[in-house]
Amino acid sequence: MIAKWSYRLTTFFLLAAPVCLPLFYLPLTTDFYQFNKLVLFYILTGLGLLAWLVYSIATKTVRLTLSTPLLPFLTLAAAAAASIWFNPPRTAESWLVGGGLYLAGFVYFLLTSTIVQTAPQVKTSLLLLTAGLSLTALAAALNINLTGSALSLTSLLLSWLPAALVLAFKARSGPKKIAYFLLSGVMVSSLILNGYKLLPGRELQPVLLNPPAAWLIGVDTLKTKLFLGTGPGRFSESFTRFKPIGLNLTDYWNINFAVSANVYLELLTTLGLIGLAAFVWxxxxxxxxxxxxPGTRITASQLALFAGFFTQILLAMAIPFTVVxxxxxxxxxxxLVSGQKSKQTSQVKDVLLTLSAVTLVEPQTALDSGQARSILPWFxxxxxxxxxxxxxxxxxxxxGAEYYFKQSLDAAAKNDGKNTYDLQVKVVGLAPDNDRYRVAYSNTNLALANSLAARTDLSDQEQQTVATLIQQAIREARAATQINPNKAGNWANLANIYKSLVNFADGADQFAQAAYVRAIQLDPANPGLRLDLGGLFYGLKNYDSARDRFLETIQLKPNLANGYYNLSYVYQQQEKWLEAYQAMQQVIAIVEPDSDDGARVRNELSDLEKKLPPAKTADQPETTGGDLAVPSPAPAAPDNLPPIEL
Structure with missing residues (x-):
């Protein structure tokens, strides 16, 4: 009885995953969709493993299916684990959110290919899978996107539609054939409606990294991490470090892509040659x-599965994969492996493993094989x-950390500073090794300090609170750089915090410069970092250094209006009127002529023209895009603020 029910539970948990995952989401975390689907996948796989262990103990044997995909799957999972291990920080998030999908995927494959034994079970699984995806498509028709985006929904339906159509055409006449045609029709309708929105120029056109840039990033990553890459879930670190400068001339120049252009380039970058080779294998x-x-034919189920499989590997060349x-x-x-069991081919075999306990008996004692105790399942x-x-x-x-972090962001949206602060204290307590939470907590401390310091007539206690909040902001920002020193955003955050303290903390300017330099080393093609560093030098009246940084900014992005605008202000401070006029001319060529910025720049250009030496002009090429902001000094400290410890 135990063996029977544990087997049924194992089958239920494992086959529930592909049905429930497309439909499941929870608005409890910052990511409603992919994160919660991943957690559900872990739960269902874990429960399936637990039920299978009970089944193995009840039957006193371990039954596993060995197949040709088993070793490549194991290699892929091992590559993910090794990549995490050799690419610190080795945090709980990096294991569970980064590489956990590969590890759990291997366990899921091993259990499912073992537990699904017969052709009727395969057929039932296919029907459930098609029905689950069709329900997802039907929800999208009602403007309820359960996958998180139109692209993820379209890719999911497109990857299974060929399989559904094969099942519809191959099924014998009757209710099942009608059901498959209805389900396929729902999927086709949803694909047309959502796919149309993804076309270039439409409202939901996806923003994806272009393959040539992704290839260059992957190749440059291999130069330093040939075999294991940067680690699963950490493509953004490779992106910032090796981003081609040409991306700065696109509309996506300020986007930090978290995934590569497609699955193959993602594996090349994050898992290295071993991970990519394992996937191809x-x-x-x-x-x-x-x-x-000889003499056997391919069944409708096998044909449908192969159609789905080959569609998926082709789709993997075009987009990155989501959890589903x-x-x-x-x-x-x-x-596919389970469907081969009835064919008795050499590619799929079941193996029964047993190991009995050693028992001491008297000589000539009759051996009752029924008394043998199998201990391998327990091992x-x-x-x-x-x-x-x-x-x-x-x-x-x-x-729990993600849940409280979502609550803190909701509190921040309501301008509830106290609850935001208290909730983020809980978040950091639950996940002290998560640099993302430390960055958010540092900014919360700084925002509260600025809000409190803006009041008039601060009491001694309030002044001390401001100083404490600033010290905590520095501490948390530093902690983020210590947890993950390879993330440019952590150093940029630290630099921005120091920059805001320049006017009332000794040495803050030097710390800010050092942090900016480190951020630029990790994100060398980012014009924004050099613009910010130039702004720091401008506020310190170090105009030569500010000029150099602004020149580097416009070299990286020649159509960035703010780079030329700030450069013009530097030249004005140095009384280099011709250079200031030339830089402002570039701004005129970039900004929209009918905008407020355009009117302001024309007035400033007119004022500069009056200061030019006679017969001096400059012709400048035309470019596009940009927003204007003069470098601003750091805020002044409130009166009698205690010294800030750096």
């Missing part, structure tokens, strides 16, 4: 499953159970 191993014994895309990819391969169950406890303990902390 996996594709080849699945392709070998097409081999059949990866799970669909894994379940497709798992069902597997105990460490697996320990691993599950560790995983779910950390998962609870990670999810």
């Amino acid at each position: 996996l594709i080849g191993s699945v392709n070998r499953l097409r081999r059949r014994l 895309n990866w799970v669909l990819f894994v379940i497709t391969i798992s069902l 597997i169950a105990l460490p697996s159970l320990l691993g599950l406890i560790i995983v779910f303990f950390n998962l609870t902390k990670v999810y």
Whole structure:
């Protein structure tokens, strides 16, 4: 009885994943969709593993399916684990959110390919999977996008539509054929409605990194991390470090892409040559499953699964995968393996593992084989159970931190500073090694300090509170750079905090400069960082250094109006009127002529023209885009503020 129900529970949990994941989301965290789908996948896989362990103990044996995709899957998961290990920080988030999908995907594949044994089970799985995706498509028709974006929905439906159509055309006449045609029709309708919105120039045109830039980033990453890449989920670090300067001339110049252009380039960058080779090996191993014994024919289920699989690997060349895309990819391969079991091919075999306990008996004692105690399931169950406890303990902390962080952002949106602060204290307590939370907490401290310092007639206690908040802002910003020193954004945040303290904290200017330099080293093609550093020098009246930084800014992005505008102000301070006039001419060529900025710049250009030496003009090329802001000095300290400790 235990074996029967544990087997059913294992099947239920594993096959619920591809059905529930497309439909599931929770508005409890900052990411309603992908993060919560990932957590659900972990929960269902973990429960499936737990039920399978009970089943193995009840049957006193360990049954596993060995197939050609097994070793490539294991290699891919091992590459992800090794990449995390050799690319610190090795935080709970990096394991669970970054590499956990590859590790859980391997466990899911091993269990599903083992537990699904018969052709009817495969057919039932296909029907459930198609129905789940069709419900997702139907919800989209009602303006309820359960996947998070039109692109993720379209890619999900497109990757399974060929399989659904094969099942519809191959099914025998009857209710099942009608059902498949109806489900396929819903998917086609949703694809047309949502796919139209993704066309160039439409309102939902996706913003994706272009493949040539992604290729250059991947190749440059391999020069320093050849075999294991930068680590799963950490593409943004490679992007900032190796971003081609040519991207600054596009509309997406100020976007820090978190994923590569497609799955293959993502794996190349984050998991290195080993990860990419394992994925290609996996594709080849699945392709070998097409081999059949003489006299046998391919079934409708197998044909549908192969249609879905090949569509997915083609789609992987065009876009990066979401959590649901990866799970669909894994379940497709798992069902392909299960579908081969009845064919008795060499690519798929079940192996039964047993290990009995040693028992001391008297000589000539009759041996009753029924009394043998199989201990192998226990050997597997105990460490697996320990691993599950560790995983779910950390998962609870990670999810709790995300939950409270979402609450803190909601409080901040309501301008509730106290609740924002208190909730972020909880967040940092739950996830002290998460640099993202430390950055947010540092900014909250600084914002509260600025808000309090803006009041008139501060009491001694309030002045001390301002000083404490500023010290905490510095501490948290420093902590973020210590947790992950390879993220340019952490150093830029630290630099901005120091920059805001220049007028009332000794040495803040030097610390700000050092932090900006480190951020620029990690994000050398970012014109914004050099613009900010130039603004710091301008506020310190170090005009030569400010000029050099602004010149570097416009070299990186020749159509950035603010770079020329600030450069003009530097030249004005140095009384270099011709150079100031030339820089302001560039601004005129860039800004919209009918905008407020355009009118202001024309007035300033007219004033500069009056200061030019006779017969001096300058012709400048025409470019586009930009917003104007004069470099501003750091805010002054409130009266009698205690010294700030740096």
